[in-house]
Amino acid sequence: MAHGIDDVARAAGVSTATVSRALRGMPNVSAKTREHVLSVAAEMGYRASPLASALASGRTHTIGLLTPWVNRWFFSNVIEGAERALREVGFDVLLYSFAVSENGRTPRVDPDVLRRRVDGILVVGLPLEDTEVRSLETLGKPIVFIGSGSSDHPIVGIDDVRLSVEAVRYLRSLGHRNIGHITGTPDDLRRWTPPVDRRTGWLTALEEAGVEADPRWEEFGFFDIDGGKESARRLLERSPEITALFVASDEMAMGALLAARECGIRVPEDLSIIGVDGHEISELVGLTTMSQPVVAQGATAAALVLDLIAGRPVDQHVVFDAELVVRGTTGAPREGPLRVVNPAL
Amino acid sequence: MAHGIDDVARAAGVSTATVSRALRGMPNVSAKTREHVLSVAAEMGYRASPLASALASGRTHTIGLLTPWVNRWFFSNVIEGAERALREVGFDVLLYSFAVSENGRTPRVDPDVLRRRVDGILVVGLPLEDTEVRSLETLGKPIVFIGSGSSDHPIVGIDDVRLSVEAVRYLRSLGHRNIGHITGTPDDLRRWTPPVDRRTGWLTALEEAGVEADPRWEEFGFFDIDGGKESARRLLERSPEITALFVASDEMAMGALLAARECGIRVPEDLSIIGVDGHEISELVGLTTMSQPVVAQGATAAALVLDLIAGRPVDQHVVFDAELVVRGTTGAPREGPLRVVNPAL
DNA sequence: CTGTTAGCGCCTTCAC
DNA sequence: GTGAAGGCGCTAACAG
Numbered sequence: 001m002a003h004g005i006d007d008v009a010r011a012a013g014v015s016t017a018t019v020s021r022a023l024r025g026m027p028n029v030s031a032k033t034r035e036h037v038l039s040v041a042a043e044m045g046y047r048a049s050p051l052a053s054a055l056a057s058g059r060t061h062t063i064g065l066l067t068p069w070v071n072r073w074f075f076s077n078v079i080e081g082a083e084r085a086l087r088e089v090g091f092d093v094l095l096y097s098f099a100v101s102e103n104g105r106t107p108r109v110d111p112d113v114l115r116r117r118v119d120g121i122l123v124v125g126l127p128l129e130d131t132e133v134r135s136l137e138t139l140g141k142p143i144v145f146i147g148s149g150s151s152d153h154p155i156v157g158i159d160d161v162r163l164s165v166e167a168v169r170y171l172r173s174l175g176h177r178n179i180g181h182i183t184g185t186p187d188d189l190r191r192w193t194p195p196v197d198r199r200t201g202w203l204t205a206l207e208e209a210g211v212e213a214d215p216r217w218e219e220f221g222f223f224d225i226d227g228g229k230e231s232a233r234r235l236l237e238r239s240p241e242i243t244a245l246f247v248a249s250d251e252m253a254m255g256a257l258l259a260a261r262e263c264g265i266r267v268p269e270d271l272s273i274i275g276v277d278g279h280e281i282s283e284l285v286g287l288t289t290m291s292q293p294v295v296a297q298g299a300t301a302a303a304l305v306l307d308l309i310a311g312r313p314v315d316q317h318v319v320f321d322a323e324l325v326v327r328g329t330t331g332a333p334r335e336g337p338l339r340v341v342n343p344a345l
Numbered sequence: 346m347a348h349g350i351d352d353v354a355r356a357a358g359v360s361t362a363t364v365s366r367a368l369r370g371m372p373n374v375s376a377k378t379r380e381h382v383l384s385v386a387a388e389m390g391y392r393a394s395p396l397a398s399a400l401a402s403g404r405t406h407t408i409g410l411l412t413p414w415v416n417r418w419f420f421s422n423v424i425e426g427a428e429r430a431l432r433e434v435g436f437d438v439l440l441y442s443f444a445v446s447e448n449g450r451t452p453r454v455d456p457d458v459l460r461r462r463v464d465g466i467l468v469v470g471l472p473l474e475d476t477e478v479r480s481l482e483t484l485g486k487p488i489v490f491i492g493s494g495s496s497d498h499p500i501v502g503i504d505d506v507r508l509s510v511e512a513v514r515y516l517r518s519l520g521h522r523n524i525g526h527i528t529g530t531p532d533d534l535r536r537w538t539p540p541v542d543r544r545t546g547w548l549t550a551l552e553e554a555g556v557e558a559d560p561r562w563e564e565f566g567f568f569d570i571d572g573g574k575e576s577a578r579r580l581l582e583r584s585p586e587i588t589a590l591f592v593a594s595d596e597m598a599m600g601a602l603l604a605a606r607e608c609g610i611r612v613p614e615d616l617s618i619i620g621v622d623g624h625e626i627s628e629l630v631g632l633t634t635m636s637q638p639v640v641a642q643g644a645t646a647a648a649l650v651l652d653l654i655a656g657r658p659v660d661q662h663v664v665f666d667a668e669l670v671v672r673g674t675t676g677a678p679r680e681g682p683l684r685v686v687n688p689a690l
Numbered sequence: 691c692t693g694t695t696a697g698c699g700c701c702t703t704c705a706c
Numbered sequence: 707g708t709g710a711a712g713g714c715g716c717t718a719a720c721a722g
Contacts, residue, residue, distance in 0.1 A: 002460075004699060004700085005699065005700060005701095006699085006700095014708075014709085015708065015709045015710075016700075016701090016709090017701080017708070017709060017710080018707085018708060018709075020700070020701060020702085021701095021707095021708090024701095028707060028708085029707070029708085030707060030708090033707080047457050047460055048699080048700065049460075049461045049698090049699055049700070050461065050462055051396055051399050051400045051405065051462070051698085051699080051700090052698070052699030052701085053700055053701070054396050054700090054714090055394075055396045055397055055400050055699080055700075055701090055714045055715070055716090056699075056700045056701040056702080056713080056714050057700080057701055057702085057714085058701095060396070062439075065440070069425070070415065070421050070424050070425045070428065071418075071421035071422045071425045072421075073416075076415050076416035076417075076421045077416045079415050079416075079440075080414070080415045080416045080442060083415065083440055083441075083442050084442065087441070087442075087458075092439055092458075092462070093439065093440045094437055094438065094439060094440075095410070095424075095428055095438045095439075095440045096428075096432070096438075097425060097428050097429065097432075112390075112392050113432075113437075115347075115392055115394075116347075116394045116395065116396060116715090117395055224625075225625070225626060225629050229629065254629075255629070258629060258630075280569075280570075281570060281626070284570050284574065284600070284603060285603075349715060349716085350715065350716060350717095351715085351716095359692075359693085360692065360694075361693090361715095361716075361717090362692075362693060362694080362717080362718080363691085363692060363693075365716065365717060365718090366691095366692090366717095369717095373691055373692080374691070374692085375691060378691080378692085393715080393716065393717095394714085394715055394716070396714085396715080396716090397698090397715030397716040397717085398715075398716055399698090399716090400698045400699070400700090400714090400715080400716075400717090401697080401698050401715075401716045401717040401718080402698085402716080402717055402718080403698075403717095461699090
């Protein structure tokens with residue numbers, strides 16, 4: 001049942017070298033020989049052992065996918081996109097979830113685990129410390145980042161500054177001027193550029209409008225629903241002059257929505273909220289958001305590593321567009337101050 | 346930089362066989378030799394090539410993880426649990442997402458892709474057709490299922506019938522008798538046992554109470570938020586005598602929550618809702634649910650394949666307990682009929 | 691306990 | 707265009 005290459009060679013009446021060449025579509029095989037070998041191999045159900053092939057050739061046809069989380073929206077979608085794209089061209093995906101330490105310390109990556117196992121590396125989501133990038137580089141394999149990453153290596157992502165400017169401009173176009181911002185804690189993820197850039201975009205767009213951003217208009221918290229909820233609660237209690245919120249992720253925006261509801265604040269009548277991501281749930285909740293393609297980012301990154309492996313030239317920076325999706329959480333600013341009914345829950 | 350086993354052997358003044366034995370902790374090496382080899386190897390930064398090792402030994406130290414989705418709650422959490430557990434013991438995870446065809450047809454798995462690449466297989470989430478299981482079996486490697494699967498192979502999961510009985514009993518204990526059920530469409534996933542079993546549990550618990558389940562009390566739809574929303578809308582409009590809903594997943598339950606809100610139905614004053622899963626968002630939404638461990642299911646399944654690979658005996662069925670988590674969406678039944686304010690949205 | 695010797699299954703120069 | 711032969715880097719008998 002489990003045939004080897006020489007079984008095929010014997011059955012086809014040729015040498016193993018010819019079988020190998022024919023099966024991989026190499027040029028120096030006559031058309032009729034190739035056809036014959038192919039049919040014999042197919043008939044026998046022969047498939048070359050990926051291990052033996054990898055050992056002999058040095059190419060594993062495998063990509064290492066490094067990610068801190070597989071169970072979060074952005075990450076799992078990017079992974080799905082990358083996996084599909086790679087499998088389509090016969091590449092395998094080795095999944096490595098490396099832990100982000102609780103205390104906000106460096107995520108630890110062990111390059112030895114990848115040594116001689118992969119042809120290329122995809123780093124999804126978090127940028128690595130310089131030392132970690134260096135250690136990965138010792139593997140001598142192409143590396144592509146998604147989300148944000150290291151210079152020296154291609155990055156696939158979105159233009160966070162621009163998308164944020166656009167979001168805030170949209171709020172302004174509705175008449176808002178006192179626009180707050182909720183984002184993730186910069187301590188834990190200092191090198192994670194999206195939050196930084198989104199904040200920059202917020203500031204920029206306010207400046208454009210001649211509005212001076214009050215430091216009391218921004219709030220940091222965890223980058224999830226709960227974090228968004230807490231941040232929103234603090235923010236709304238502290239700065240009742242705010243009429244709209246630009247929130248750096250949909251999950252945090254949903255938290256803000258919950259906080260508003262608990263405080264008796266109507267959305268969008270009393271408060272407008274816009275998020276970033278295009279999370280599926282946003283659609284159901286009716287959240288206005290800047291939607292980013294995620295599966296496509298994964299697929300594109302996959303294509304980039306493959307290009308690098310093949311020695312083709314690639315762009316160092318692939319930027320996807322985010323798209324404003326207007327739904328029910330944004331509207332004209334209210335008149336008068338905000339009445340917070342039950343801030344302490 | 347990239348040393349081979351004979352570099353180490355030479356440097357340590359022993360044979361390659363001894364190096365191999367020492368490094369893998371085999372018994373027949375003297376303590377001092379082993380120590381010496383280990384230190385030399387460490388000093389040289391030597392790591393055996395997994396490929397060469399796999400080729401020579403027939404063991405790849407790799408597990409193939411088959412899943413239809415990596416970006417859905419249950420799946421991504423199971424994957425995360427399995428990956429962590431496997432990596433801890435030095436096993437790699439090859440990720441294979443096989444498409445579930447749109448029209449509800451058989452998911453397609455190609456065993457050839459896994460041939461000679463893995464020591465064992467984890468099937469996450471969906472059961473395979475018998476023919477597919479057979480084809481996987483030709484690989485001659487242990488297979489473990491998670492969620493629901495094929496007999497003949499170990500399954501890790503929860504007791505869906507029991508958990509559902511418990512959920513409905515809880516609603517009864519609050520005074521409910523007219524308890525509806527929302528679940529997933531059985532056409533698409535006929536072999537997917539959880540929905541079937543949860544429905545059975547619902548019927549059983551009603552019967553226990555001497556309540557005859559009206560067929561109009563149940564509704565099928567897609568197994569996600571949107572599906573739950575649609576199902577709830579239809580159900581509430583049609584059967585206003587219902588005072589509580591047992592929903593087969595948290596995501597569908599959240600959809601039901603949204604539907605209720607849009608219809609002007611207060612939860613839990615007018616309607617009680619209980620879900621199944623223990624989704625993170627449920628906590629924030631205040632959804633009462635039967636919470637199941639997911640990461641643990643992944644980790645346990647991983648342990649099972651490893652046991653099978655090692656030739657250890659294993660249980661054919663590992664059942665985890667689901668736990669009732671009471672939150673804000675369940676309460677005493679209302680008096681009188683349900684008033685649906687705006688059923689068409 | 692340790693060394694020697696064949697492979698594992700394929701790829702890849704190098705001749706022809 | 708095709709074949710022969712030597713690895714790729716390690717493991718696994720088999721001796722000793």
